[in-house]
Amino acid sequence: MKNLLLSFMLLILTSSLIIGQEHGLLTGSVRDSVGDPVDLANVALLGTQEGTMTRADGTFELEIPAGRSYTVVISCVGYRTKQFAIRLQSGETQERSLALQRDVRSIKEVSVSARQERASTFHRIDVEELNYMPTTTGKVAAIIKSQAGVSSNNELSSQYSVRGGNFDENLVYVNDIEIYRPFLVRSGQQEGLSFVNSDLVSSVKFSAGGYDARYGDKMASALDITYKRPRKFAGSSSVSLLGASAHVEGTSKTRRFTFLAGYRYKTTSYLLNTLETTGDYKPQFSDLQTLLTYQLSRKLEISFLGNYSSNTYQFIPQTRDTEFGTKDLPLNLRIYYEGQEVDQFDTYLGALSLNYRPLKGLSLKFTGSAFKTSEQETYDILGQYLINELDNTLGSDTYGDSILNVGIGTVLTHARNYLDAIVVSAAHLGSYQTENNRLQWGLSYQYQDFYDRINEWEMLDSSGYSLPNDEEELVLSESKHAENRIVYDQFSGFLQNTWEINGAEADMFVTTGVRATVWNFNQTTMISPRVTISTQPYWERDVMFHVSAGYYYQPPFYKEMRMPDGTINEEILPQRSIHLLLGGDYIFSLWDRPFKLTGEAYYKWLDDLIPYKIENVRLSYAGENISQGYARGIDFKLNGEFVHGAESWMTLSLLQTREDVEGDYYYVFNGNNYIKMPAGEFPRPTDQLLTFGLYFQDYFPNNPGYKVHLNAFYGTGLPLSSPNDDQYYTQVRMRPYRRVDIGFSKVIKRETDMLGEKNPLRFFESIWISGEIFNLLGINNEASYLWIRTISDQQGIPGQFGVPNYLTGRRFNVRITVSF
Numbered sequence: 120m121k122n123l124l125l126s127f128m129l130l131i132l133t134s135s136l137i138i139g140q141e142h143g144l145l146t147g148s149v150r151d152s153v154g155d156p157v158d159l160a161n162v163a164l165l166g167t168q169e170g171t172m173t174r175a176d177g178t179f180e181l182e183i184p185a186g187r188s189y190t191v192v193i194s195c196v197g198y199r200t201k202q203f204a205i206r207l208q209s210g211e212t213q214e215r216s217l218a219l220q221r222d223v224r225s226i227k228e229v230s231v232s233a234r235q236e237r238a239s240t241f242h243r244i245d246v247e248e249l250n251y252m253p254t255t256t257g258k259v260a261a262i263i264k265s266q267a268g269v270s271s272n273n274e275l276s277s278q279y280s281v282r283g284g285n286f287d288e289n290l291v292y293v294n295d296i297e298i299y300r301p302f303l304v305r306s307g308q309q310e311g312l313s314f315v316n317s318d319l320v321s322s323v324k325f326s327a328g329g330y331d332a333r334y335g336d337k338m339a340s341a342l343d344i345t346y347k348r349p350r351k352f353a354g355s356s357s358v359s360l361l362g363a364s365a366h367v368e369g370t371s372k373t374r375r376f377t378f379l380a381g382y383r384y385k386t387t388s389y390l391l392n393t394l395e396t397t398g399d400y401k402p403q404f405s406d407l408q409t410l411l412t413y414q415l416s417r418k419l420e421i422s423f424l425g426n427y428s429s430n431t432y433q434f435i436p437q438t439r440d441t442e443f444g445t446k447d448l449p450l451n452l453r454i455y456y457e458g459q460e461v462d463q464f465d466t467y468l469g470a471l472s473l474n475y476r477p478l479k480g481l482s483l484k485f486t487g488s489a490f491k492t493s494e495q496e497t498y499d500i501l502g503q504y505l506i507n508e509l510d511n512t513l514g515s516d517t518y519g520d521s522i523l524n525v526g527i528g529t530v531l532t533h534a535r536n537y538l539d540a541i542v543v544s545a546a547h548l549g550s551y552q553t554e555n556n557r558l559q560w561g562l563s564y565q566y567q568d569f570y571d572r573i574n575e576w577e578m579l580d581s582s583g584y585s586l587p588n589d590e591e592e593l594v595l596s597e598s599k600h601a602e603n604r605i606v607y608d609q610f611s612g613f614l615q616n617t618w619e620i621n622g623a624e625a626d627m628f629v630t631t632g633v634r635a636t637v638w639n640f641n642q643t644t645m646i647s648p649r650v651t652i653s654t655q656p657y658w659e660r661d662v663m664f665h666v667s668a669g670y671y672y673q674p675p676f677y678k679e680m681r682m683p684d685g686t687i688n689e690e691i692l693p694q695r696s697i698h699l700l701l702g703g704d705y706i707f708s709l710w711d712r713p714f715k716l717t718g719e720a721y722y723k724w725l726d727d728l729i730p731y732k733i734e735n736v737r738l739s740y741a742g743e744n745i746s747q748g749y750a751r752g753i754d755f756k757l758n759g760e761f762v763h764g765a766e767s768w769m770t771l772s773l774l775q776t777r778e779d780v781e782g783d784y785y786y787v788f789n790g791n792n793y794i795k796m797p798a799g800e801f802p803r804p805t806d807q808l809l810t811f812g813l814y815f816q817d818y819f820p821n822n823p824g825y826k827v828h829l830n831a832f833y834g835t836g837l838p839l840s841s842p843n844d845d846q847y848y849t850q851v852r853m854r855p856y857r858r859v860d861i862g863f864s865k866v867i868k869r870e871t872d873m874l875g876e877k878n879p880l881r882f883f884e885s886i887w888i889s890g891e892i893f894n895l896l897g898i899n900n901e902a903s904y905l906w907i908r909t910i911s912d913q914q915g916i917p918g919q920f921g922v923p924n925y926l927t928g929r930r931f932n933v934r935i936t937v938s939f
Contacts, residue, residue, distance in 0.1 A: 143185050143207025147215035148177045149193060150350065157219055160195035165202070185209040193217055199245075203870050216350035216374075220246065220322075238617075238628035238653035240330055240667050240700065241343065242717070244323040245766060250936070251828045252814065253862035253891040255361065255390060255927070258317035261830070263342065265812050267717065267754035267770040268327035270805075270834050272856040273902055274893070274926060275307025275387065276736045280805045281327050282721060283750030283776030284339025285731065285738055288673060291315070291342045294410070294424055294472070295548055296488050297335065301430070301464040302678060303494045303538055305737035307902065307926075308391055309462050311404030311430030316381045318355055318366035319408060321347040327754065328721055329667030329700040332613040332632030332649045333548075333559055338673045338696040338725075346410050346424075349377045353884070359934035360389050362404075379410040390893070393928035398436040398456070405429055422472045424488075430464040436500060442509070443922050449509040451521060452907065452922045460498035467491045480552040488544045496536040503529045504907060506920060526909040526920065528581035535574040540677070542567050555619040559632075562612045569605040569677045573685045576600075581909045596908070601685030605677065607640040615649075625656040638674040638693060645672040645693060664703040671696045679729050682742030683844050692744045697724040714759030723750040730780050730847045732840035733804045735903045735924070741780075741847070748778030748803060764823070765816035772810045776803045785848045798848035802838045810834040824866035831859045842906040842919065853901045853923070864889035884938045891932040900926045 149157045156177025163170030164183065173179045183189060185207055194200040198219040207213060236243065244262055254261035260277035263269060271279040278286040278300075291298040291314070298314045324343040326334075334341040352369035366381035384405045391400040406428035414420040436456035444450035470488035477483070506526035510517045546563035579586045579596040587594050615632025634647040649669030656662065674693040682688055702719030728746035732739045752775060758768030783798035811833045818826040836852035867886040880886065901923045908919040 141185050141209050142182045143209065143211040143213065145181045145183055145191065145205065145207070145213055145215065147179060147217060148350075149173050149179065149195075149217045149219060150177055151198070151219055157195055157198065160193055160198070160219070163192050163194075165190040165192050183207050185211070193219065195219060218348075218350055236324075237663060237704070238655075238665060239326070239630065239651060240328065240665070240702075240719075241324045241326045241341075244325060246317075246320050246323055251816070251826065251862065251864055251889070253828060253830055253860040253889075253893065253932075255387070255860075255893055257313040257315060259315040259320060259323060259344070260313050262323070263325060265768070265770065265814050265830065265832070266325060266327070267719075267756040267812075268752075268772050268774075269340075270772075270807050270810050272807075272834060272837060272900065273307045273736060274858065275390070275902075276310050277313035278310070278736055280807075281340035282723070282752060282754075283774055283803060283805050285733070285805055286736065287676070287678065287738060288337050288339035289342065290334055290337045290340065291344070292334075293344045294346055294422075294470075295484065295546075296424060296468075296470045296472075296486060297544070298468075299466075299490050299492070299542060301466060301492055301494055302540070303462075303496045303536060304464065305496070306735040308387070308394075308400070308402065308434070309430075309432045309464075309496075310736060311402075311432075311464065312383055312385055312406050312428060314406075314426065314428070314468075315344055316364075316366070316383060316406075316408050318357075318364060318381045319346045319368075319379055319410065321345045327719070328723070329649075329651065329669060329698045331630060331651070332615045332634040332647065332669070333561065335611065335634075336636055336645070336647075336672055336674055336693075338671045338694060338723075347379055348412065349379055350374075353939065355936065355938040357934060357936040360932050362386055375414040377412045381408050382406070389932075390927045390930055393930060395441045395925055396436055396439040396454075396456075398434060398438075401431075401433040403429075403431045418476050420474045422474070424468070424470040424472070426466070426468040428464075428466045430462075432462040433459065435459040436502075439502075441922055441925070443920075444509075446511070449511050450525070450920070451507050451509055452504060452905075452920075453507070454502045454504045456500060456502050458498065458500040460500065462496050462498075463494070465493045482548075482550045482552075484548040486544075486546045486548070488546075490540075490542040490544075492538070492540045494536075494538045496534055498532065498534050501529065501531050506907065506909070526581070526907065528579065528907075528909065530580075531578045533574075533576050535572075537572040539570045540568065555621070557617045559616070560612075560614045562610075564608065564610055566608045567606070567677075569603070571601070571603040571605070571677070571681075573599055573601045573603075579908055586908055599683075599685045601681075603681070603685070603687050605640075605680065605687060607638075609636060609638045609640075609674065611636040625654045627655075628653040636672065636674070640674070640680075641690065641692070643674070643693060645674075646670070647672055661706040662703060665700075666702075667698065667700040669698050671698060675729065678738065679740045680742060681740065683739065686742075688742045691729070691742065692727050694728055694744070695726045697726075699723075709759065710763075712760035712763060714757065717756045718754065720753040721751065725749055725778070728778060730778065730783075731804065732847065733837075733903070734840065745781040746778045746847075748776065748800075750774065750776035750803075761815065762817045765818060765826070767813075767815040769814075770810070770812040774807055774810070776806045777801065778803050780847045783846060783848045785846075785850075801848050801850065804838055804840055804849075806838055808835045824869070826864045826866075828862040828864065829859070830861070833857050839904060839921070842904075842921075853904075856900050857896070857898050858900060859895040860891065860893050861895050862889050862891040882939060886935075886937045888936075889934045891934065893930045893932065894928060897929040899923075899928075902926050 149160045160173040162179050171181045188206045192202050252261050255274045256277040264271045264279050268282045269279050304310050322345045326341045330341040349368035349370050354367040356365040362385035364383040368379045370377045387402050388400040408426045410424050412422040439454040441452045468490050472486045475483040507521035508523040510522045543566040548561045550559045576595045577597040613634040617630040620627040630651040632649050636645045647670040651667040653665035672693045675691050680687050700721045704717040706715050725748045727744040730741040730746045752773050754772045756770045761767045777800050779800045784795050786793040813831040815829045834856045836855050838849045839851045841849050868880050903924045905922045906919050
């Protein structure tokens with residue numbers, strides 16, 4: 120009996136040793152997108168009962184049977200699930216550092232920061248969707264354009280308008296650093312890469328209005344972007360017919376030093392060759408960005424964000440052939456060109472930040488940054504034009520041919536415009552977080568230096584007569600000459616606090632704050648109080664409501680100061696807007712999948728406005744505070760998994776924005792003469808009454824590696840800016856903007872795929888290829904109008920013709936992306 124018991128114990132001990140030798144060990148840590156540890160996350164082997172949970176510091180250990188391939192699944196409420204493949208040998212130990220992205224669609228949000236974020240006017244955008252959206256601009260710009268309340272009617276530009284505001288009224292931050300773009304760009308063809316590199320992005324937050332006092336002095340929207348904090352060595356590369364990009368990231372062995380760098384190259388000549396103006400397009404856009412971080416101690420770290428961007432645009436036009444007019448009066452414009460345009464935009468940005476966390480919940484950040492831009496716009500272009508009436512008689516032998524010349528002439532345009540600008544900033548941001556309260560504060564100083572040289576003119580000859588006609592001397596139809604040096608600084612600060620109040624019937628979040636700015640260009644002080652109140656009732660349905668109100672000032676920033684003749688208005692004042700918003704969201708489950716419905720109504724009082732005109736993407740300001748107006752509307756967004764595992768969304772926005780410009784006018788014909796009348800209230804240039812957007816994803820049911828991505832947008836026509844320099848009134852609109860882009864992608868290798876040792880693809884984490892069709896329906900959308908002035912029109916009345924400048928046609932693109 121004793122021998123039997125001893126043999127049994129020996130068998131158990133031997134079996135335990137054998138089992139121990141047949142396992143490997145997986146260790147690691149799980150953190151969120153900003154580097155904070157994620158505790159109580161599930162770490163499990165797919166298809167087995169094996170699993171564990173992360174500790175308070177985010178670390179974990181998991182034994183894995185040796186000699187077999189498994190899929191490890193990391194999941195946590197409020198975060199997106201992550202998977203990766205693993206195969207360990209007996210006794211092998213492998214360490215992994217993992218980052219989970221927050222899931223804004225999660226049914227229940229558990230962290231204090233997530234609850235406070237939902238209670239604000241900001242919403243987080245899933246960066247994973249950036250990879251697949253078909254776009255001709257930047258991926259981040261494309262996904263922002265698809266949000267509720269946002270519109271953009273130019274696929275060549277990354278700029279957008281929000282709730283009746285213009286392109287210059289949007290704030291953009293990267294890692295708490297305000298971002299600027301070139302100032303002299305006048306068309307989407309000239310515009311290069313947007314600042315934000317999607318390969319480097321960790322999180323994207325966007326507010327269409329009513330944002331907190333923390334965010335600065337603009338009147339329309341705020342975009343807050345955070346770049347990645349690398350946890351391991353990785354990278355990616357992408358090549359398409361529109362350019363290429365590559366990025367690399369990593370960390371030192373001690374993880375105290377991290378690096379993140381990206382390079383992008385873009386050329387749009389492939390797209391521009393679909394425009395109605397033929398010629399030699401040579402756009403060359405590139406940029407290089409880097410983010411370096413070094414942890415000096417557990418409480419102190421230093422980081423550097425750097426960017427260099429070079430945008431070159433050269434164009435040698437040859438001919439243009441455009442049909443326009445009406446069904447009853449079809450017309451054709453043909454222009455023969457000589458000359459060329461050469462533009463250069465070089466920008467530099469450097470920012471050094473020091474982050475100090477002396478106590479739990481206390482964060483202190485100090486930042487110094489400098490932005491420099493050197494821009495030149497030069498062209499000498501001669502255009503000889505013919506405007507002909509076309510035969511519209513069905514069945515005629517000359518149907519569609521020219522039957523009558525109604526205009527002939529020559530236009531010579533010249534420009535030598537140069538701008539050098541420097542913006543230097545120093546800022547401090549602080550925050551203190553307790554269980555139900557978050558206090559934030561900030562101080563900043565900004566120095567701005569602009570040196571502007573303008574020399575541009577236009578000479579117009581119509582039927583042998585110079586316009587405007589003067590029998591004694593040659594008069595240019597347009598002329599602008601100026602040299603300006605603008606140097607000024609400003610101070611600003613804010614204080615805001617967010618309380619979470621847990622009541623008997625609901626949770627309530629109250630964010631109050633005040634922002635103060637001293638603008639030393641003309642010694643103006645601006646005080647901007649802002650408040651947001653949100654409540655989440657203890658209902659069975661997950662619903663949250665919010666109301667927001669606040670003052671928003673926008674000090675003029677170079678372009679707004681400049682009057683139409685190029686001189687600077689020394690008496691100009693900041694523009695002002697008062698926002699009032701009422702909205703809410705509803706998170707629900709449909710078909711056992713998560714959905715979120717968001718709605719927000721708003722009204723904005725606008726005062727001390729500086730009127731402007733839009734020509735393509737160029738804003739030409741009046742340089743005076745001579746207008747007041749309003750913007751009102753309502754936005755809706757529904758997003759969720761219409762197809763399991765693939766998020767899609769649709770948006771609907773209604774908008775009305777009006778203004779009353781002091782001294783503006785229009786003409787009424789009384790049968791004998793044109794009478795000048797006061798304009799009164801009329802639509803602003805961004806008055807797009809209705810917009811609808813759709814981003815839809817799907818895949819083959821039995822093969823999810825094949826996906827389709829559809830991006831569609833419809834917007835009613837925008838008001839057409841008057842060609843008269845001193846007139847802003849308009850009641851004429853462009854045609855509606857309609858565009859559909861579609862992409863088809865195939866995943867060649869997933870992160871979870873296990874390949875043999877001889878397979879060369881094993882070195883890559885993922886590989887996918889996509890084919891994209893831009894402007895699927897081939898619609899001729901209008902970017903702006905070319906105004907051709909003649910000595911007389913077809914009725915014999917001196918006037919001008921408005922000829923639409925169309926955007927790009929249908930194009931096919933191929934893109935290959937690899938990550939490692």
